[in-house]
Amino acid sequence: xxxxxxxxxxxxxxxxxxxxxxxxxxxxxxxxxxxxxxxxxxxxxxxxxxxxxxxxxxxxxxxxxxxxxxxxxxxxxxxxxxxxxxxxxxxxxxxxxxxxxxxxxxxxxxxxxxxxxxxxxxxxxxxxxxxxxxxxxxxxxxxxxxxxxxxxxxxxxxxxxxxxxxxxxxxxxxxxxxxxxxxxxxxxxxxxxxxxxxxxxxxxxxxxxxxxxxxxxxxxxxxxxxxxxxxxxxxxxxxxxxxxxxxxxxxxxxxxxxxxxxxxxxxxxxxxxxxxxxxxxxxxxxxxxxxxxxxxxxxxxxxxxxxxxxxxxxxxxxxxxxxxxxxxxxxxxxxxxxxxxxxxxxxxxxxxxxxxxxxxxxxxxxxxxxxxxxxxxxxxxxxxxxxxxxxxxxxxxxxxx
Numbered sequence: 001x002x003x004x005x006x007x008x009x010x011x012x013x014x015x016x017x018x019x020x021x022x023x024x025x026x027x028x029x030x031x032x033x034x035x036x037x038x039x040x041x042x043x044x045x046x047x048x049x050x051x052x053x054x055x056x057x058x059x060x061x062x063x064x065x066x067x068x069x070x071x072x073x074x075x076x077x078x079x080x081x082x083x084x085x086x087x088x089x090x091x092x093x094x095x096x097x098x099x100x101x102x103x104x105x106x107x108x109x110x111x112x113x114x115x116x117x118x119x120x121x122x123x124x125x126x127x128x129x130x131x132x133x134x135x136x137x138x139x140x141x142x143x144x145x146x147x148x149x150x151x152x153x154x155x156x157x158x159x160x161x162x163x164x165x166x167x168x169x170x171x172x173x174x175x176x177x178x179x180x181x182x183x184x185x186x187x188x189x190x191x192x193x194x195x196x197x198x199x200x201x202x203x204x205x206x207x208x209x210x211x212x213x214x215x216x217x218x219x220x221x222x223x224x225x226x227x228x229x230x231x232x233x234x235x236x237x238x239x240x241x242x243x244x245x246x247x248x249x250x251x252x253x254x255x256x257x258x259x260x261x262x263x264x265x266x267x268x269x270x271x272x273x274x275x276x277x278x279x280x281x282x283x284x285x286x287x288x289x290x291x292x293x294x295x296x297x298x299x300x301x302x303x304x305x306x307x308x309x310x311x312x313x314x315x316x317x318x319x320x321x322x323x324x325x326x327x328x329x330x331x332x333x334x335x336x337x338x339x340x341x342x343x344x345x346x347x348x349x350x351x352x353x354x355x356x357x358x359x360x361x362x363x364x365x366x367x368x369x370x371x372x373x374x375x376x377x378x379x380x381x382x383x384x385x386x387x388x389x390x391x392x393x394x395x396x397x398x399x400x401x
Contacts, residue, residue, distance in 0.1 A: 002401045003279045004028070005038045007270055009289020009315070010255040012043040023387050031397055038279055040291075042269045047255045078175070079198075086147065086179035087154045089172045094157030101160075110166060111159040117212050118148045118155075118173060130207045134200055135192030139184040146180040147173065167213060174208035255290055263328055267298040274307055282309035282401040289354060289383065292316030292346075293327070300329040303339040309401050310343040314386050319346070319358030336367055344368035345399045347392055349375045351382040371395040 006024055008017050021039060028035050081088040101109040108116065121127065122141050131137040148155045162169050181204070182195055194200035259266055270291075274283055285308055287295040292313030298304075299311060318327070325332040346368050348355035357363075357370040373392050375385035386392045 001280060002032075002035045003038060003281070003283045004035050004400070005040050005270075005273055005279065005283060005285050007040040007285060007287035007291035007295055008043060009287070009291045010253075010259075011047075012041070012255075012288075012291075013047065017041050017043065020384075020387055027387070027393055031393060032400060035400060036280070038273065038276075040270055040273045042266050042294075043255065046265050046269055047258065079179075082175055082179035083182065086143075086176045086183060087152070088176075090147065090152075090158050090176050091154045093169065093172055094154055094161055096161040098160050099163040110162045110164050114162055114166060114169060114173075115148075115159060117170075117214075118144065121177075121208065121211060124211045127207055127211045131204060134194055134204050134207075135190070136178075136181040136185060136194065136204060138190065139181050139188065140177075142184055143177045143180040146184070147176045170212040171205070171209050174205045174212060177208055178204045259290060259294065260326070260328075263294065263297065266294050267301065270294060270298055271302060271304070274304055279307070281307045283307045284310045284312060284400060286312040286314070286396070287316065288314045288386070289316060293318045293321055296322075297327060297329040299340050300327075300337055303337075305339050305341075308341055310345070310399055311341045312345045312347070312396060312399065314347045314392065315349070315352050315355040315383050316346060317354060317356055319360075319363050320356040322358070323363060336364065340367075343399055345395060346370045347373055347386060347395055349373055349382050349386070351375065351377065351379055353379050354383050369399075 006021060008020070017039070021037070025037055028037055078089060085091075099110065101111045103109055121144055128137055128140065131140050136143075146152070158169065178194075178201060182201075185192055185195065192200075194204055270285075273279065274285070283304075285295045285299075293316065295311060295313070296316075296318040299308065321327045322330060322332060330336070344364075344367060346358055348357055348370060350372065352375065358368050359365055359370045371391075373386065373389050373395070375382045375389050377385045
């Protein structure tokens with residue numbers, strides 16, 4: 001009878017592990033009744049913990065119990081959104097009520113004024129000189145095209161909603177152009193200081209806004225429409241509960257750091273499970289995430305051929321660790337030892353950015369089998385969704401002794 005040991009990954013603790021273990025039990029009962037499933041819950045005993053009660057975390061006591069500390073100012077929240085989507089604010093402004101754009105002889109409509117002034121930005125020599133000084137001049141024209149070009153439906157919608165006074169709209173357009181320039185710089189491997197310096201970023205916004213308003217200062221203006229959205233949509237209500245956030249996240253990052261510093265205890269724990277007399281060969285080690293790294297290191301370090309017939313890694317970073325020279329028991333360029341299991345299945349999902357492949361030249365060609373599955377979940381949910389995926393179990397069932 002095959003023995004299957006399930007080794008959890010980073011951040012695994014009793015409650016979540018128990019739920020996953022039950023899920024695996026149900027699948028095995030339906031698909032492979034002859035398999036004995038054994039736990040390997042190392043996280044509670046050996047995983048990362050806040051040994052001093054979170055003393056190193058600012059405001060931990062004030063925020064861990066669900067009591068929020070100060071909310072972020074609207075400007076910071078808005079930039080957080082713009083860094084991800086430069087058209088975010090423009091798109092919001094396009095959701096305002098439509099405005100009449102009735103023409104008056106000798107005077108531009110609000111929409112015509114905005115369109116004209118944005119189109120003239122690349123021709124403003126003083127502005128271009130300032131942006132060159134700030135090291136984003138090379139991408140300025142492309143950023144303008146991104147925000148207000150013919151293909152920008154968001155800008156087109158904004159034009160249908162503009163009404164004087166226009167300072168808020170000009171400020172939003174300036175922010176969008178700078179946000180677009182940031183992303184274009186990154187795409188082109190350019191790293192101007194304003195990527196991380198908010199004063200230089202705001203200088204760029206000021207320069208563009210002053211060109212649009214014809215030297216009126218408007219960088220700080222956030223329209224009431226956008227401010228209201230920040231509040232009503234809940235963005236402004238997202239309180240910075242650092243302690244509570246750390247409670248949820250430190251086991252994930254902490255376990256990785258702890259394993260790299262003192263991984264031997266975790267490997268010894270897994271080995272003890274394998275060598276337990278209740279676990280009869282052939283043994284299959286099925287490991288998720290960091291558990292896969294620990295099992296690979298263990299099977300390199302120890303000759304467990306008498307019991308372990310197969311290794312299954314799911315959503316694992318082991319190939320990546322090998323490539324960067326971070327495996328504790330095998331330096332890059334060294335081959336797997338002869339006692340390493342001949343069967344190694346590695347399951348990965350392209351949406352799981354913590355899963356890697358190894359059956360490639362320069363890694364472990366011919367020593368493992370990579371199987372692609374689609375968990376149909378975004379990251380990070382994709383990282384934990386393998387066990388509910390039939391494709392995962394189809395692949396696992398094929399290698400079980």
